[in-house]
Amino acid sequence: MSDGLTIALPKGSLYRDAAARLRAAGIDVPTDVGRKLTVRTGDGTTLLFLRAADVPAYVEFGSADCGIVGKDVLWETDRNVAELADLGFGYCRLVVAARRIDRYHEGAPYPTFLRVATKFTRSAETWFADRDLPVELISLHGSVELSPLVGLADLIVDLVATGTTMRAHDLVVVEEIGESTARFVVNPVRFRAKYEAITALLERLATVPA
Amino acid sequence: MRLPVGMRDWLPHELARKREIEQQMRAVFGRWAYEEVQTPTIERFDVLQRGLGAETAELLFQFNDRRSTPLAMRPEMTTPVARLVSTRMREAPLPLRLAYVAPVFRYYEQPQEGRMRELTQAGAELIGAAGVDADAETLFMAIEALDEIGLQDARFDVNDARVVDGVLAGLGLGGDAALEAKQHIKTRNLVALRAYGRPALLEFALRRGGHEAIATVRELCATPESLAALDALDALLQRADSLGYRRRVAIDFALLRDLDYYTGFVFEGYVEEIGMSLCGGGRYDSLLPRFGYAAAAVGWTAGVERLLIALERRGKHVRRRRHRIDVLVAGSDVVAARERAAGNVVRYAGSELGEEALIHEARVHGIPRVVIATNGAVREVRVGPRVDELPMPRTPSNWDAR
Numbered sequence: 001m002s003d004g005l006t007i008a009l010p011k012g013s014l015y016r017d018a019a020a021r022l023r024a025a026g027i028d029v030p031t032d033v034g035r036k037l038t039v040r041t042g043d044g045t046t047l048l049f050l051r052a053a054d055v056p057a058y059v060e061f062g063s064a065d066c067g068i069v070g071k072d073v074l075w076e077t078d079r080n081v082a083e084l085a086d087l088g089f090g091y092c093r094l095v096v097a098a099r100r101i102d103r104y105h106e107g108a109p110y111p112t113f114l115r116v117a118t119k120f121t122r123s124a125e126t127w128f129a130d131r132d133l134p135v136e137l138i139s140l141h142g143s144v145e146l147s148p149l150v151g152l153a154d155l156i157v158d159l160v161a162t163g164t165t166m167r168a169h170d171l172v173v174v175e176e177i178g179e180s181t182a183r184f185v186v187n188p189v190r191f192r193a194k195y196e197a198i199t200a201l202l203e204r205l206a207t208v209p210a
Numbered sequence: 211m212r213l214p215v216g217m218r219d220w221l222p223h224e225l226a227r228k229r230e231i232e233q234q235m236r237a238v239f240g241r242w243a244y245e246e247v248q249t250p251t252i253e254r255f256d257v258l259q260r261g262l263g264a265e266t267a268e269l270l271f272q273f274n275d276r277r278s279t280p281l282a283m284r285p286e287m288t289t290p291v292a293r294l295v296s297t298r299m300r301e302a303p304l305p306l307r308l309a310y311v312a313p314v315f316r317y318y319e320q321p322q323e324g325r326m327r328e329l330t331q332a333g334a335e336l337i338g339a340a341g342v343d344a345d346a347e348t349l350f351m352a353i354e355a356l357d358e359i360g361l362q363d364a365r366f367d368v369n370d371a372r373v374v375d376g377v378l379a380g381l382g383l384g385g386d387a388a389l390e391a392k393q394h395i396k397t398r399n400l401v402a403l404r405a406y407g408r409p410a411l412l413e414f415a416l417r418r419g420g421h422e423a424i425a426t427v428r429e430l431c432a433t434p435e436s437l438a439a440l441d442a443l444d445a446l447l448q449r450a451d452s453l454g455y456r457r458r459v460a461i462d463f464a465l466l467r468d469l470d471y472y473t474g475f476v477f478e479g480y481v482e483e484i485g486m487s488l489c490g491g492g493r494y495d496s497l498l499p500r501f502g503y504a505a506a507a508v509g510w511t512a513g514v515e516r517l518l519i520a521l522e523r524r525g526k527h528v529r530r531r532r533h534r535i536d537v538l539v540a541g542s543d544v545v546a547a548r549e550r551a552a553g554n555v556v557r558y559a560g561s562e563l564g565e566e567a568l569i570h571e572a573r574v575h576g577i578p579r580v581v582i583a584t585n586g587a588v589r590e591v592r593v594g595p596r597v598d599e600l601p602m603p604r605t606p607s608n609w610d611a612r
Contacts, residue, residue, distance in 0.1 A: 062485020082398035192367050192462055193482040195418050
């Protein structure tokens, strides 16, 4: 149905919805990826199963024609891909957060030397630079919400979906950087080279119910 | 001993392939009656900024000379050529047809394949010619050039920058909103375009095709300039059809080039399996007036490294051409000089090597003749076809020098 397109899909939290949406659009996407890296479906589509953060690179270099990825990853990777559709699922917010007792969310002044811990280094750097706020960024790889509790950082920049984790650690949102949902992205040159296939898929993705 | 980030060396066998492409490009330029020019690698900063605008000036490698004159490495060739034409060639009769094959320098934060900090551009500028004839000349020359280097299936998307302006005006967008929307059209960010609440804008950004696409977009265009641009695109397509390029040339209304000096016709060439454009160009009537010379101009340029990447991906480089040597001479400067004078490529061996060693050396390098001079006697040995292959260094599939 998709004329030999290669589609990059994120493993992890977006996978279920992404797979369901593509299936509704007529592509035979497996429910369970297991340890597979790539699958060729009955209709000739090639699916790549990637870490979400790697999807933009595969699309930018044209190893995949198109892909599905969260807007948060697009902010962070800043790759040259065209964003053709907002698929609506995978809603979360990228926020600046802090301990409730520091009262930054109520306007308490930041310390002179501000430390920010995050997994989203590029997004955080841009956001603070745009506000001329000098910060020391600490790049972490997991459990970022621990860092303000033990004095590693004054602020964190992190994704919030339901807010449960934040509440559990008595953290509050200070400011919202942006809202993220899953996007259908495409390589700008491949859009032209495979115009019919990509626009047909786009139309089916846009019309099927979420 | 490390190279600066984003720079690379070219080994003999790599450079031989690059030179071959450069020569093929030069041959095409020559056939179209373009003459090659050269400008300095370093320009005064203000000259480049005047041509490129503030945004592109951020890409410059920039420094001062000892008198604190701000200088920069050229990031492309169109601005230097425009400077040249508006100064020393100002009296030359128009139109001028100028070409170049030259290294340019860009300070990319993150250099990557096909986006090195030093790259080679091969391009042509047609100066002092307005209208669709000149636009067509540029496009067809680019098609022939890619044919010449072996990319006969390369496709070309064309557009006219004035169409977007006409459509935005037709939809009632002006000022900053129009500039912003234009940026989203260029990156084909449909999610951002949706926020304008004008479905026609989305459809426009997805519109690509031939004569029928022009017909649908015509209804959206509000300015006389944009309607004229559609007529010109229509004429261009027709001429492409008559050359047999129907399947290779299409209109992409969202195609807008990065540099802000483009004023009308624009195009990009690409092949399906490479995710970046290989060449591109367009009309830049506003550039020469920035240097005080009122002349229309159109041009195009190809990234030589990108062409190499495209060919390499297809395995077209695999038959590596070895440096051809005609004769191995030992023991006599006079004999060697005579052979060179006769037009042969001569490798000169030391006189301490024996005949067996010389013949081995000839075999290794695929040299068909060995001429040995000893005590005034000259002997010639014919060497059969090469038996053993000299191992060659593997070519990195990645052009990044990191």
